Amino acid sequence: MRRRRPEKREILPDPVYGDLIVAKFINNLMKQGKKSLAEKIFYQSIDKIKKQGKVDDGIELFKKALENVAPVLEVKSKRIGGATYQVPIEISEARRMALAMRWIIGYSKSRKGQTMADRLAAELLAAANNDGSAVKKKEDTHRMAEANKA
Template identity: 50%
Template sequence: MRTNKNLKRTIAPDPVYNNRLIAKLINRSMLDGRKTVASTQVYKALEIVQSKTKKDALETFRNALENIKPQLEVRTRRIGGAAYQVPTPVKGDRKETLAIRWLVNAARQRSNSTYHTYADKLAAEILDALNNEGSAIKKKLDTHKMAEANKAFAHFRW
């Protein structure tokens, strides 16, 4: 058994929405330690989402994130010299972390032709996720498909 349990860091909620999820999104969006730039872009994206949906931006973001969260994932497990992809359910905090990671990566990879700023791209990706489409949702579905395909190895779960 491992000696030390790694401690959970508590993230302070962001100042505008007083929400931990938004703070996580800002931290994940940050490049080169430029937090003010990241927070400005995230807040702009949330304003765009609010203007387009005519609903509360925070609630819309939560719903979009809920659509992105995966239920199953595959984990590699070595048994008798062979590596198996074993489907396992995703635990609470990891669901959130994966969803935010996929959302940010999908927003970054959007083409520059239609959307110019990161705020535009992030807003578009949030709106797509709300409607169960877009790259982040595709990533979730791919993860679920892989887990489904490897269902035969589920008995190796630990």
């Protein structure tokens, strides 16, 4: 185990919108160090959302989708006297955003569609409208936490 917690790495805001959350999302989307490809996919999906005419500002929709997917509670296994209990705990803001990003990207990949940009755009639109697989995952997580309140 580590002796101490490593210091947080400073990430630079993304070049187009100048936003740290967008930069973090792009970093999560990146595979095998191909950041330019991840940026291309993200910006294309935001453009697709804008072209559909549903919203003027794609980044506002992106942030709304993240907020709709971000969980407030989760369950953690705790061993008490030989029995393992699922204990609901509140999640920090950083973990909420990290989980929301991970879920949106994960469910975008498993969606049926042509390109990753199309699938990401579809998942972001669904999440902003409070439906889609990522929102369902959040509701399941909350349901588990509610069921295990003691």
